[in-house]
Amino acid sequence: MNSSAPVFAREPVTRERAVRAAMVLADAGGIESLSMRKLARELGVEAMSLYYHVKSKDDVLDGMVDGVFGEIPLPPLGTEWKSAMRDHSEAVRSVLTRHPWAIALVDTRTSPGAATLGHLDGVIAFLLQSGFSMSMAAHAMSLLDSYVHGFALQETSLPLSESGDISAATEDIMRQQHLMSEAFPHLAAMAEELVLKPGYAYGNEFGFGVGLILQGLETALADAEESARV
Amino acid sequence: MNSSAPVFAREPVTRERAVRAAMVLADAGGIESLSMRKLARELGVEAMSLYYHVKSKDDVLDGMVDGVFGEIPLPPLGTEWKSAMRDHSEAVRSVLTRHPWAIALVDTRTSPGAATLGHLDGVIAFLLQSGFSMSMAAHAMSLLDSYVHGFALQETSLPLSESGDISAATEDIMRQQHLMSEAFPHLAAMAEELVLKPGYAYGNEFGFGVGLILQGLETALADAEESARV
DNA sequence: CTTGACACCATACGGTGTAAGGTGATGTCA
DNA sequence: TGACATCACCTTACACCGTATGGTGTCAAG
CATH class of the missing domain: 1.10.10.60 (Homeodomain-like)
Structure with a gap:
């Protein structure tokens, strides 16, 4: 047969x-x-x-989270840390928006897989090698990771079109603009003066945030070095 | 009857x-x-x-998210903006850890309720009144909100005890310490030198992050004013 | 006394994760 | 060759889920 x-x-x-x-x-x-x-x-x-x-569906979800972390390239050892971490933040944001479900999953999965741990290990290695103390490395990672994940969280919960601008949502907003101006005047003003202007894209806020944080870390790093030298 | x-x-x-x-x-x-x-x-x-x-279960979930935002007090108009926003960030973090499900919900609900919009409106009003331009206010809100939400996200997904230290997780970690040191040496080193030290609490990272961001915003604000004066 | 709004309920349908227990093909060894 | 174990997959069943459909009793207004 x-x-x-x-x-x-x-x-x-x-x-x-x-x-x-x-x-x-x-x-x-x-x-x-x-x-x-x-x-x-x-x-x-x-x-x-x-x-x-x-083992269970949760097991599948754990695997998915680990798969996401596995997609993120590590900052290459030896490169200048600020631009490397900037690129890395962009890479994390990009995989989190490519897999929008990942951010919600991270919230509930508490048992990290090998790729997740390996990712953490790689970033720590990079920062230490770049002159960060252990506690400054922890500060930097907590700060950047929180910001990047939070930004991705907000970004995916916005009713945006794929191009990243607000054109898809504009129509609805316009229709309610009148009601909104009365109840929430400042919010309406921000929408009108800023968000609804052509060319605005919420994604642009990301660069500002990462830049500000990296600048702040550099200052903190210099301060720590100076106080250690004294 | x-x-x-x-x-x-x-x-x-x-x-x-x-x-x-x-x-x-x-x-x-x-x-x-x-x-x-x-x-x-x-x-x-x-x-x-x-x-x-x-209308549906989703309707209930929308209401829950709005209820959470309703619990957050607004920064009081007239107070110094840095300390007010620091307190406000702490308030947001506190309600998000009091209702750990809220962060996951924000991800999927895209239709904000009255309390949510009112909250946004109030923060915008406070920042404008504190001398922020519209675009600087948008920068500040996006940055702080992303960080605070992201931090809460990480915090709730950590296997922490209620006291905020790592005592509950320590035992498990210790048991796997040996395996970890081989596969993820830097991660193991950070755990040993920092996280497992008595008195460490991940929550303390929050103050560092908020402080750094507020400092950065102040600098950006001063730069914007200066370049406007020229 | 009738009518209709209101607040609630019973039943049912198609979906979910997964426990318990087969079933046949394949490889191992006497 | 025949017995047997292991593997990869399947069938059935259960308790639970959100909710569409169509009731049912209470109550105030006309």
């Missing part, structure tokens, strides 16, 4: 393949549309078969 | 009451344990009765 030797057999499911497929599904339809049954169908398999390779 | 005049009748359900009860449930058991059936039971009612007062 032909069932004996399926030459072009379906590739066997693995944890990796399952996680990768889950990431694709979440990218396409949002994290809330990811179910074990749909994931199984995508892999050409029944739902319960996944549990042979994966 | 006694059914004709229940003098101490059950208080009727309203949207407000439902939202408030939902917040209490989410505070107690996490957002993922909040279901329409449990919420109804809490209000002494059947699940479908909620839909008379509320």
Whole structure:
């Protein structure tokens, strides 16, 4: 019978393949549309078969988070730290907006995977090698990570068009502009004078924030060095 | 019959009451344990009765987010802006850690309520009145909000004890310390030299971050004024 | 006495994660 | 060769979820 030797057999499911497929599904339809049954169908398999390779759905989610961190390149050792960290921040923001579900997941997953830990390790290594003390490195990472994640969080929850400007939302806002000016005059003024101006893109705020933080870190670093020299 | 005049009748359900009860449930058991059936039971009612007062579960979630923003006091007009914004940042962080589910919700809800808009309006008003230009106010709000939300996000996803130190997680970490030192030496070093030291609390990083950002904003503000004077 | 709004409820449908227990193909060893 | 274990997958079932549909009793106004 032909069932004996399926030459072009379906590739066997693995944890990796399952996680990768889950990431694709979440990218396409949002994290809330990811179910074990749909994931199984995508892999050409029944739902319960996944549990042979994966402990639970949470296990899949943990894998997805780790997959996201795995996509972020580390700042290359030996380069000037300010521009390297600027590029790195941009890289993190870019993968978080490429996988908008990731930020929500980070909130609930508390068991980091190998890629996540490796990522942390790499950034610490880079900062120490750039002359940061251990506690300044911790300051810098906490500050930058918080800002970048928070920015990505805000950015994805905005009703923006893909181009990054507010054209998609403008129409709705305009329709309510009148009501808003009465109840929230300052908010309306900001919208009118700034946000609704052609060319405004919320994403531009990111550069300002990262620049300000890096500048502040440089100052703090110099202060620490000076007080150590005395 | 006694059914004709229940003098101490059950208080009727309203949207407000439902939202408030939902917040209490989410505070107690996490957002993922909040279901329409449990919420109804809490209000002494059947699940479908909620839909008379509320459009959908998403509607409840929108209300919860708005309720959180309503808990945040606005910076009082007339006070010095740096200390006012420092206090305000601490206030935001405090309500976000009091309602850990809120940060995850902000990610998915894109239709802000009245309290949310009023909050934004109040902060804009405060900054303008403190001498910020419109674009500097936007910079400041984006930067501080992103940082505060991001910090709260990281803080809640950490396996911390309530006291804010790492005692609860220490044991597990210690057990894996050996493995970690081999695979992630820098991360292990940071844990050993800094995080596991008695008295360390991740929450302390918040003050450093807010201080650095406020200092940077002050500098940017002065630069803008100077270049305007020339 | 009728009418209609109000606040609530019963039932049902299609979805979810996953526990429990098969089923057949494959490889190992007596 | 035959027995047996392991692997990768499947079937069935359960408790739970959000909510569409269509009630049902109370009450005040006409």
